Amino acid sequence: MGDHQHGHHHDPTHIDWEAMSETLERRAEIYAPLTAQIIERLRAVRPEPRRIVDAGSGPGVISCALAEAFPQAEVVAVDGAGALLERATARAGRMGVGSRLRTCLADLPEGFAEAGEADVIWLGLALHHIGDQRAALAECARHLVPGGALVLLEGGLPARHLPRDIGIGRPGLQARLDAANEEAFTAMRAALPGAKDEVEDWAALLTAAGLTHVGTRTHLLDLPGPVPEQVRAHVVAVTTRLRDVAADQLSPDDLATLDRLLDPSDKESLHHRPDVFLLATQTVHLATKA
Structure with missing residues (x-):
């Protein structure tokens, strides 16, 4: 899950x-070098896509990176938050790819159609x-053209920001x-509408969707x-x-340590x-459609 945090301790589905x-x-900008690695993997499988859908695009940082990497492609940024799509449009304009990026206000999975x-x-x-x-x-698979590719980002390890022993509080706070x-x-996950338990064997799930699993790699x-300072601000926001x-x-001790870590005057x-x-x-996880 990387450094994503999910929900709130009172309402786990509300984000x-x-x-x-x-x-x-800011997170997407910081992670741009990692995104570039993934785009190069995609290029080896689908070197000249004409239409790319960034599903769950957020503020469009990756949408714009895809538009830059594939200058022949139209990119569709799909998200359920209109304010994030406005940011995507503004970014595309600043980067000179505005004519090839369009937005689609929709939640997933309806947004695929x-x-x-x-x-x-x-x-x-x-x-x-x-x-x-x-x-x-x-x-998702239904809306890929034959020969199309799905780039699925799920999994990874929790991000690390601090040593195990930081000199305050009990060591091992991040764990x-x-x-x-x-x-x-x-x-x-349990509180989502229509939630179903699923073994997170992504290769098997991609195969069940009718796709060919090309490979899995961790970047x-x-x-x-x-x-x-941009990275420091990101770590503060994540924490x-x-x-x-x-x-x-x-524990109260761990909460007190976190309060110190988040106090600009400390x-x-x-x-x-x-x-x-x-x-x-x-x-x-990379997959293609026959």
Whole structure:
């Protein structure tokens, strides 16, 4: 799940994506080197797509990267949050790809049909927000042209931002945060409309959707400290949300440590520490349609 946090400890399905727009955009910009690696893998399978659908596009950072990488392609950014699509349109204009990017306001899986047929569907960290993932993949596959490719981003390892022992609180705080986040993710999934338990064997699920699993690979983003301010701001935002998600599951001591880490006036905080870093992975499953 990388550094995604899911829901709120009172309402696991409620995520205000529009309120998170700046955070989402910053994350995607920081992860751009990793995205570039994935795009190169896609190029080897589908070198000249004419139509690319970025399903669950958010603020369009990846949509615009795809438009830049494939100058012959039309890119359709599909998302259920209008404010995020407005950001995508603005970014496309700034990058000079506005004539080839259009937006489609729709939730998934309905958005696959509304976006229309595609040579490539990029499904990045969006499938796990759909209750019936198996049915959603089948719907996705229906809207790929023969020979089309699906790029599915699901899985990976929790991102790391701090050493095990940070000099305040009990060592191993990040591992405890990860465990709490896993519980929150499970609650989020269970509360989704039409939620169905599914073994997360993505290769098998892609095959069941009628696609050919081409391969799975995990890509690395390694940004050692000292990090640029943009990365530091990202780590602060991620940790703030993790504290919210995990608040009911952590000890008072751990919550007190998190409060210190998030306090700009504390010299031990994430705002000032020289040992903040970003080490993250993203697992990508590539499939094609016969």
